[in-house]
Amino acid sequence: MKIIWSRWVLAAGFLTMSATSFALPPSPEMLANACAGCHGTNGASAGPSMPSLSGQSKVAIVEAMKGFKSGERPATVMGRLAKGYSDADYEAMGEFFEKQKPIAYKQALNKAKIAKGQKLHEKNCARCHIEDGKEIKDNSPIVAGQWLKYLQIQMDDYSSDKRKMFDRKAEKMKPLSKDDLDAIAYYYASVK
Amino acid sequence: MTINRRNFLKLLGAGAGAGAAAGLPMISHAAEIMPNKARRVVVIGGGYGGTIAAKYIRMNDPTIEVVMIERNKQFISCPFSNLVIGGVLKDMSSLTISYDKLAANHGIKMVYDEVSAIDPAGKTVTVSTGSISYDRLIVSPGIDFRFEEIEGYDAVETPKVIPHAWKAGEQTLLLRKQLQAMPNGGTVVMTVPLAPYRCPPGPYERSNMIAMYLKNNKPKSKLIILDANPDVTSKGALFKKGWAKHYSEIIDYRSAKKVTQVNAKNMTVTVEGIEDIKGDVINLIPPQRAGAIAVKTGLVGPDKNWCPVNPTTFESTIHKDIHVIGDASSAGAMPKSGYSANSEAKVCAVNVVALMNGRETQELSGINTCYSYITDKEAVSVTGIYKVAEGKIIAVPNSVGVSPDLSELEGIYAESWIKNILTEMST
Numbered sequence: 228m229k230i231i232w233s234r235w236v237l238a239a240g241f242l243t244m245s246a247t248s249f250a251l252p253p254s255p256e257m258l259a260n261a262c263a264g265c266h267g268t269n270g271a272s273a274g275p276s277m278p279s280l281s282g283q284s285k286v287a288i289v290e291a292m293k294g295f296k297s298g299e300r301p302a303t304v305m306g307r308l309a310k311g312y313s314d315a316d317y318e319a320m321g322e323f324f325e326k327q328k329p330i331a332y333k334q335a336l337n338k339a340k341i342a343k344g345q346k347l348h349e350k351n352c353a354r355c356h357i358e359d360g361k362e363i364k365d366n367s368p369i370v371a372g373q374w375l376k377y378l379q380i381q382m383d384d385y386s387s388d389k390r391k392m393f394d395r396k397a398e399k400m401k402p403l404s405k406d407d408l409d410a411i412a413y414y415y416a417s418v419k
Numbered sequence: 420m421t422i423n424r425r426n427f428l429k430l431l432g433a434g435a436g437a438g439a440a441a442g443l444p445m446i447s448h449a450a451e452i453m454p455n456k457a458r459r460v461v462v463i464g465g466g467y468g469g470t471i472a473a474k475y476i477r478m479n480d481p482t483i484e485v486v487m488i489e490r491n492k493q494f495i496s497c498p499f500s501n502l503v504i505g506g507v508l509k510d511m512s513s514l515t516i517s518y519d520k521l522a523a524n525h526g527i528k529m530v531y532d533e534v535s536a537i538d539p540a541g542k543t544v545t546v547s548t549g550s551i552s553y554d555r556l557i558v559s560p561g562i563d564f565r566f567e568e569i570e571g572y573d574a575v576e577t578p579k580v581i582p583h584a585w586k587a588g589e590q591t592l593l594l595r596k597q598l599q600a601m602p603n604g605g606t607v608v609m610t611v612p613l614a615p616y617r618c619p620p621g622p623y624e625r626s627n628m629i630a631m632y633l634k635n636n637k638p639k640s641k642l643i644i645l646d647a648n649p650d651v652t653s654k655g656a657l658f659k660k661g662w663a664k665h666y667s668e669i670i671d672y673r674s675a676k677k678v679t680q681v682n683a684k685n686m687t688v689t690v691e692g693i694e695d696i697k698g699d700v701i702n703l704i705p706p707q708r709a710g711a712i713a714v715k716t717g718l719v720g721p722d723k724n725w726c727p728v729n730p731t732t733f734e735s736t737i738h739k740d741i742h743v744i745g746d747a748s749s750a751g752a753m754p755k756s757g758y759s760a761n762s763e764a765k766v767c768a769v770n771v772v773a774l775m776n777g778r779e780t781q782e783l784s785g786i787n788t789c790y791s792y793i794t795d796k797e798a799v800s801v802t803g804i805y806k807v808a809e810g811k812i813i814a815v816p817n818s819v820g821v822s823p824d825l826s827e828l829e830g831i832y833a834e835s836w837i838k839n840i841l842t843e844m845s846t
């Protein structure tokens with residue numbers, strides 16, 4: 228019998244027997260590959276409404292999955308899908324997607340709305356969505372370069388109170404009109 | 420296979436190969452057209468399973484040569500083809516992919532040809548110009564039909580008059596044309612085979628698309644669904660809700676009505692040999708089995724229809740070094756869908772690469788999702804997560820579920836799903 232040690236086996240603390248009689252538990256890649264049939268290879272979505280996960284922060288993905296599982300965050304399919312995985316799986320998949328290079332597909336976007344959105348972003352959102360939404364701060368997700376339609380659906384969920392906001396976020400978002408939120412969605416979609 | 424130096428040494432050294440065990444190396448007539456210089460995986464079929472297996476092998480180990488053999492230059496997707504039948508999509512163009520970018524991006528060698536035979540002992544496949552050897556073979560040929568179970572069905576002539584439209588393309592367009600040509604007040608008959616068949620919710624989504632077309636264009640018409648199954652096989656409550664909400668005047672659903680006979684001249688189908696039902700348009704979906712090449716190679720199990728596989732590697736339990744994925748395989752609880760084929764292909768690819776590099780394999784983690792349209796806007800979905808337990812692929816407890824209701828938002832996401840999965844397959 229041939230015993231091959233991999234770093235991962237050692238890390239997981241498993242004693243393997245042989246390549247034929249024993250299969251390792253699914254790797255982060257194995258787990259995440261299954262998501263790509265909807266979210267795109269390595270999480271880079273070809274759009275137009277499915278969100279990209281490539282390059283998203285691990286923290287944001289884990290938070291999102293927990294919110295989907297508990298039902299706190301509204302969803303069409305993710306609430307059901309999240310139930311099939313453990314917190315450790317979320318962490319593993321989050322780490323995998325965080326490492327993937329984001330691919331910004333070209334979106335046709337209205338320039339006036341982008342300009343309006345940029346101003347609103349700087350005034351209201353830039354303290355948490357830092358670097359024009361390209362970087363994370365605490366557990367705020369990366370929003371830059373996300374698909375417009377997806378961002379618009381999120382804005383709708385917020386303004387209709389389907390999706391809960393923590394106080395600081397609500398304080399900034401509540402006073403904004405639907406048009407304002409739409410403009411901000413255009414702006415984030417435009418950031419490369 | 421031809422005896423080149425490499426194979427000869429292998430035969431001498433191994434002694435365990437079936438050819439050597441039989442005392443004689445197997446000699447096939449066809450000459451090797453692509454000498455195997457390193458390590459090679461051959462993939463049969465460039466559909467939902469095959470494209471992804473080829474791509475993910477190259478992504479995981481670019482030192483393995485991958486040859487994909489597909490009979491057609493272009494692939495037309497069954498998923499979303501029901502929308503062409505309903506007239507939501509004008510043609511098949513958004514559902515058609517070619518392989519150039521996939522091949523270029525990942526260094527996959529394409530062979531556009533029909534595989535006419537597989538030699539599991541000699542580890543070669545035969546195409547029209549000769550033979551191609553492999554170290555491992557991945558077979559994803561989809562389905563073929565059990566025409567012989569329908570009396571009066573001529574495999575060539577009948578579908579020209581009574582389309583199945585269960586392989587997308589000409590057949591899809593024929594059914595669409597027939598519906599357009601039918602008079603207002605006519606009857607459409609559609610038949611559903613006993614499960615398992617390709618895409619459990621597919622026939623019911625089709626019924627919605629046909630009924631929607633009739634409602635909007637020929638409202639005096641009827642659609643009779645003859646279902647061989649005791650009830651709707653997938654998302655039953657949601658489909659029934661959709662029928663009641665939108666198509667109660669059009670759809671006449673009859674369960675446990677197995678069609679055993681067809682008469683293309685009289686345009687009738689016969690239920691259980693007794694009851695004749697006439698249609699102006701008939702969409703007969705015959706029972707199915709694994710693609711012909713899998714059957715011919717003896718990859719199917721005792722049921723003679725589907726290919727039993729190891730749930731971790733998708734290696735055939737009948738022939739060594741041959742892996743079967745997609746509709747053709749018996750993948751336990753995973754349904755026969757495009758999403759499953761995609762997910763299985765990745766599991767298979769990761770484990771084939773592991774095996775070829777002497778590394779441990781890893782357990783399957785799979786997903787299935789099927790979106791079905793109720794109208795041109797509303798859709799519903801079924802989702803499930805799969806794993807291996809006690810040597811079988813099972814659904815993770817509580818992970819299989821359907822939409823709470825008909826949803827326009829799901830219709831919007833479904834459009835992105837087809838775009839993403841076809842992009843996965845073609846880039």
Ligand SMILES: Cc1cc2nc3c(=O)[nH]c(=O)nc-3n(C[C@H](O)[C@H](O)[C@H](O)COP(=O)(O)OP(=O)(O)OC[C@H]3O[C@@H](n4cnc5c(N)ncnc54)[C@H](O)[C@@H]3O)c2cc1C
Pocket residue numbers: 463464465466467468469488489490491494496497498499500501532533534535559560561562584585586617618621625710711712744745746747755756757758759760788789790791
């Ligand atoms: C109407 C309809 C709607 C559907 N909707 C959905 C849906 O919404 N979602 C979903 O997930 N699934 C859906 N499906 C199911 C989906 O189409 C199949 O499950 C999927 O195509 C299976 O993939 P596969 O790789 O096994 O076979 P295929 O995708 O059929 O690919 C097989 C390929 O192999 C090639 N081939 C076969 N034999 C040979 C040979 N000997 N030599 C060379 N090439 C060969 C064929 O030409 C073909 O390109 C639907 C099916 C139908 C009919």
